[in-house]
Amino acid sequence: MARDNVQYGYALEDTQGKVVDIDILTRESSSTHKYYCPHCHSEMYPTFGPKQEHHFRHNGTQCQHDNYLHSVAERMFQEEYLKCLENNEPFILELHSHVACDRNCTEKKNRICTSFHNTSCIDLTKIYTNVKLETNVSLEDGRFRRPDILLSSEDGEQLWIEIWVKHETKEEKRNDGHIIELKITTEKDLEQIKSHKLTKTTDNELAIRLFNVEFGEDCVISSTTHNFNTCTKFREIIQFHKPYAKSSYYPKRPPKPIIDVDLSDDDFTPDTIEWIDLGLPSGTLWAKEDSKSPLPFNMARNRYSLCLPSRSHAQELKECCKRSWDSRTNRVQFIGPNGNSIYFHCKEKNVSYWLKDYEDRWREFGQCFHLGQDNSFYINDKDVTSLASVRLIKSCVKQTSNMTEPTLF
Numbered sequence: 353m354a355r356d357n358v359q360y361g362y363a364l365e366d367t368q369g370k371v372v373d374i375d376i377l378t379r380e381s382s383s384t385h386k387y388y389c390p391h392c393h394s395e396m397y398p399t400f401g402p403k404q405e406h407h408f409r410h411n412g413t414q415c416q417h418d419n420y421l422h423s424v425a426e427r428m429f430q431e432e433y434l435k436c437l438e439n440n441e442p443f444i445l446e447l448h449s450h451v452a453c454d455r456n457c458t459e460k461k462n463r464i465c466t467s468f469h470n471t472s473c474i475d476l477t478k479i480y481t482n483v484k485l486e487t488n489v490s491l492e493d494g495r496f497r498r499p500d501i502l503l504s505s506e507d508g509e510q511l512w513i514e515i516w517v518k519h520e521t522k523e524e525k526r527n528d529g530h531i532i533e534l535k536i537t538t539e540k541d542l543e544q545i546k547s548h549k550l551t552k553t554t555d556n557e558l559a560i561r562l563f564n565v566e567f568g569e570d571c572v573i574s575s576t577t578h579n580f581n582t583c584t585k586f587r588e589i590i591q592f593h594k595p596y597a598k599s600s601y602y603p604k605r606p607p608k609p610i611i612d613v614d615l616s617d618d619d620f621t622p623d624t625i626e627w628i629d630l631g632l633p634s635g636t637l638w639a640k641e642d643s644k645s646p647l648p649f650n651m652a653r654n655r656y657s658l659c660l661p662s663r664s665h666a667q668e669l670k671e672c673c674k675r676s677w678d679s680r681t682n683r684v685q686f687i688g689p690n691g692n693s694i695y696f697h698c699k700e701k702n703v704s705y706w707l708k709d710y711e712d713r714w715r716e717f718g719q720c721f722h723l724g725q726d727n728s729f730y731i732n733d734k735d736v737t738s739l740a741s742v743r744l745i746k747s748c749v750k751q752t753s754n755m756t757e758p759t760l761f
Contacts, residue, residue: 665745
């Protein structure tokens, strides 16, 4: 196992060889092979010093470590996935989601209770039986994309695996495919690939991210509910999802309970909002300001219901408005076709806003759009128990007669 303080712990064995770990080599076993850098393909030498950690050394100028790490992750994923296919072994994607109390807990009142979480396991090899490295993919509009790793099924269904070391997957690419994005920071992060198990948790949302990916119930091979701890002052029955197990009958999952957030001083209603006409093709008006408090998804839907924007509203805002970042006020500005503007505050690296629809059939994830200080804009999903901002819309239905009264969605 390569350690955190070893930068070059892997190499390719011989010209077209497999990825090898320096920790499994000895002076004797390594003397009969040649080793090459997975990225720049220059020759590397195994170094077994008595004081320093064992590692590979470039013969000459070494390539940038982030490029090397990206190439190692790609080659390793392809090799390990092929190994699972050949040996009929699973390659697991494990998804965690919080399950919250549905009552006012005396210890965690008005906060999200994370005592429980659901774990769902998907065996990717049961869906995707082919794996290719950096191959061109043709899109419906004639454009091409080149995913780091392409997984495909017998009927042509695709899943792109994108490796992120320094640079995230570009927003345009996220919108074009079904993507699992892996964050690789050190060689230690490669262990999840070698273990054939990718784990997405809500505690570290950047480690593994899913874009436009939804797995049907028949893809889940197991699902359990774990209890990490129990509130000491609240011993009443807590409702949570029933564990899901694969069978010939799939019971309908109950919706997630609504989280209680104190909104007694919140007078933010459609009747008190100042609406801004940006001149959008749909005639949609956007609220000038956010709601006063970030909300969980279910509470936002129940409180504002028909006034939450849909995915198409967010897409229209992105495509029809000019977007710019104001570093002085920490705001993202959208300038509409008619010159009017609205602003979104972004004091952190990015901010999320709920959309009106669920992302999955189990109602564990809600759709939202994200704005970043790097002027990014993308639509993704978020756990329904997470807090996100709310920006409402009013949509005007165009009439052919004299009736032009706005109606709320």
